[in-house]
Amino acid sequence: MLQAKSSSTGSVGNWGPVIVAVVLFVLLTPGLLFQIPGKSRVVEFGNMQTSGASIAVHAIVFSGLITIFLVAIGVHIYAAKV
Template identity: 75%
Template sequence: MADWGPVVIAVVLFILLMPGLLIQIPGNSRVVEFGNLQTSGKSILVHTIIYFGLLTIFLIAIGVHIYAG
Protein backbone atom coordinates (compact mmCIF):
# COMPACT_ATOMS: atom_id res chain seq x y z
CA MET A 1 0.00 0.00 0.00
CA ALA A 2 1.28 3.43 -0.93
CA ASP A 3 1.27 6.29 1.53
CA TRP A 4 -0.28 9.29 -0.26
CA GLY A 5 -0.25 11.61 2.78
CA PRO A 6 2.98 13.44 1.95
CA VAL A 7 1.96 13.90 -1.69
CA VAL A 8 -1.50 15.27 -0.90
CA ILE A 9 -0.25 17.59 1.85
CA ALA A 10 2.59 18.92 -0.33
CA VAL A 11 0.30 19.62 -3.31
CA VAL A 12 -2.39 21.33 -1.22
CA LEU A 13 0.13 23.50 0.61
CA PHE A 14 1.87 24.39 -2.66
CA ILE A 15 -1.39 25.55 -4.21
CA LEU A 16 -2.51 27.50 -1.13
CA LEU A 17 0.86 29.13 -0.47
CA MET A 18 1.67 30.21 -4.03
CA PRO A 19 2.75 33.87 -3.70
CA GLY A 20 0.11 36.17 -5.13
CA LEU A 21 -2.64 33.58 -5.65
CA LEU A 22 -4.52 33.97 -2.36
CA ILE A 23 -2.14 36.04 -0.27
CA GLN A 24 1.24 37.72 -0.69
CA ILE A 25 3.52 38.34 2.30
CA PRO A 26 5.23 40.89 2.02
CA GLY A 27 3.20 42.69 -0.62
CA ASN A 28 4.46 45.27 -3.07
CA SER A 29 2.80 48.25 -1.39
CA ARG A 30 1.53 46.78 1.93
CA VAL A 31 2.70 44.08 4.31
CA VAL A 32 -0.08 41.67 3.27
CA GLU A 33 -1.91 41.77 -0.06
CA PHE A 34 -4.75 39.50 -1.12
CA GLY A 35 -5.28 38.07 -4.61
CA ASN A 36 -3.07 40.47 -6.55
CA LEU A 37 -1.51 37.72 -8.76
CA GLN A 38 1.93 39.37 -8.52
CA THR A 39 5.08 38.24 -6.79
CA SER A 40 8.53 39.42 -5.75
CA GLY A 41 11.76 37.83 -4.59
CA LYS A 42 11.03 38.62 -0.95
CA SER A 43 7.56 37.08 -1.08
CA ILE A 44 8.93 33.93 -2.74
CA LEU A 45 11.45 33.56 0.09
CA VAL A 46 8.83 34.12 2.82
CA HIS A 47 6.33 31.73 1.23
CA THR A 48 9.06 29.08 0.80
CA ILE A 49 9.97 29.26 4.49
CA ILE A 50 6.29 29.04 5.50
CA TYR A 51 5.73 26.12 3.08
CA PHE A 52 8.60 24.01 4.40
CA GLY A 53 7.72 24.85 8.00
CA LEU A 54 4.11 23.72 7.59
CA LEU A 55 5.15 20.68 5.53
CA THR A 56 7.55 19.63 8.29
CA ILE A 57 4.89 20.07 10.95
CA PHE A 58 2.28 18.06 9.04
CA LEU A 59 4.58 15.24 7.94
CA ILE A 60 6.99 14.79 10.84
CA ALA A 61 5.32 16.21 13.94
CA ILE A 62 1.73 15.19 13.22
CA GLY A 63 2.47 12.27 10.87
CA VAL A 64 -0.33 12.52 8.31
CA HIS A 65 -0.85 9.23 6.42
CA ILE A 66 -3.33 8.45 3.64
CA TYR A 67 -3.34 4.88 2.33
CA ALA A 68 -4.90 3.88 -0.98
CA GLY A 69 -6.71 0.59 -0.75
Protein backbone atom coordinates in the same frame (compact mmCIF):
# COMPACT_ATOMS: atom_id res chain seq x y z
CA MET B 1 20.09 -11.92 3.27
CA LEU B 2 17.53 -9.19 2.63
CA GLN B 3 15.40 -9.33 -0.45
CA ALA B 4 13.13 -6.63 -1.79
CA LYS B 5 9.50 -7.60 -2.00
CA SER B 6 7.98 -7.37 -5.40
CA SER B 7 5.02 -5.06 -5.73
CA SER B 8 1.91 -7.20 -5.83
CA THR B 9 -1.79 -6.50 -5.71
CA GLY B 10 -3.08 -5.58 -2.31
CA SER B 11 -0.08 -3.46 -1.33
CA VAL B 12 -0.75 -0.13 0.32
CA GLY B 13 0.67 3.26 -0.70
CA ASN B 14 0.97 6.27 1.63
CA TRP B 15 -0.44 9.30 -0.21
CA GLY B 16 -0.39 11.65 2.81
CA PRO B 17 2.88 13.45 1.98
CA VAL B 18 1.90 13.88 -1.67
CA ILE B 19 -1.54 15.33 -0.95
CA VAL B 20 -0.28 17.63 1.83
CA ALA B 21 2.57 18.93 -0.36
CA VAL B 22 0.31 19.62 -3.36
CA VAL B 23 -2.36 21.39 -1.28
CA LEU B 24 0.22 23.54 0.53
CA PHE B 25 2.00 24.35 -2.73
CA VAL B 26 -1.21 25.56 -4.35
CA LEU B 27 -2.42 27.51 -1.31
CA LEU B 28 0.97 29.13 -0.65
CA THR B 29 1.70 30.21 -4.21
CA PRO B 30 2.67 33.89 -3.84
CA GLY B 31 -0.07 36.17 -5.16
CA LEU B 32 -2.75 33.50 -5.60
CA LEU B 33 -4.56 33.87 -2.27
CA PHE B 34 -2.22 36.28 -0.51
CA GLN B 35 1.29 37.68 -0.75
CA ILE B 36 3.66 38.42 2.13
CA PRO B 37 5.30 41.00 1.78
CA GLY B 38 3.13 42.84 -0.72
CA LYS B 39 4.25 45.69 -2.95
CA SER B 40 2.43 48.45 -1.05
CA ARG B 41 1.32 46.67 2.17
CA VAL B 42 2.61 43.91 4.42
CA VAL B 43 -0.09 41.48 3.22
CA GLU B 44 -1.93 41.77 -0.08
CA PHE B 45 -4.76 39.46 -1.12
CA GLY B 46 -5.34 38.08 -4.63
CA ASN B 47 -3.07 40.46 -6.52
CA MET B 48 -1.58 37.74 -8.81
CA GLN B 49 1.88 39.37 -8.61
CA THR B 50 5.07 38.20 -6.95
CA SER B 51 8.54 39.32 -5.96
CA GLY B 52 11.74 37.68 -4.82
CA ALA B 53 11.07 38.55 -1.19
CA SER B 54 7.57 37.06 -1.28
CA ILE B 55 8.90 33.87 -2.89
CA ALA B 56 11.44 33.53 -0.06
CA VAL B 57 8.83 34.15 2.66
CA HIS B 58 6.35 31.70 1.12
CA ALA B 59 9.10 29.07 0.74
CA ILE B 60 9.98 29.38 4.43
CA VAL B 61 6.31 29.14 5.45
CA PHE B 62 5.84 26.11 3.12
CA SER B 63 8.89 24.36 4.61
CA GLY B 64 7.70 24.98 8.15
CA LEU B 65 4.14 23.80 7.52
CA ILE B 66 5.15 20.68 5.60
CA THR B 67 7.56 19.77 8.38
CA ILE B 68 4.81 20.19 10.97
CA PHE B 69 2.26 18.16 9.00
CA LEU B 70 4.55 15.32 7.94
CA VAL B 71 7.05 14.98 10.78
CA ALA B 72 5.36 16.29 13.92
CA ILE B 73 1.75 15.28 13.22
CA GLY B 74 2.50 12.42 10.82
CA VAL B 75 -0.28 12.72 8.26
CA HIS B 76 -0.89 9.36 6.55
CA ILE B 77 -3.46 8.62 3.86
CA TYR B 78 -3.37 5.02 2.68
CA ALA B 79 -4.79 3.82 -0.59
CA ALA B 80 -4.87 0.14 -1.38
CA LYS B 81 -3.89 -0.92 -4.87
CA VAL B 82 -6.51 -3.00 -6.57
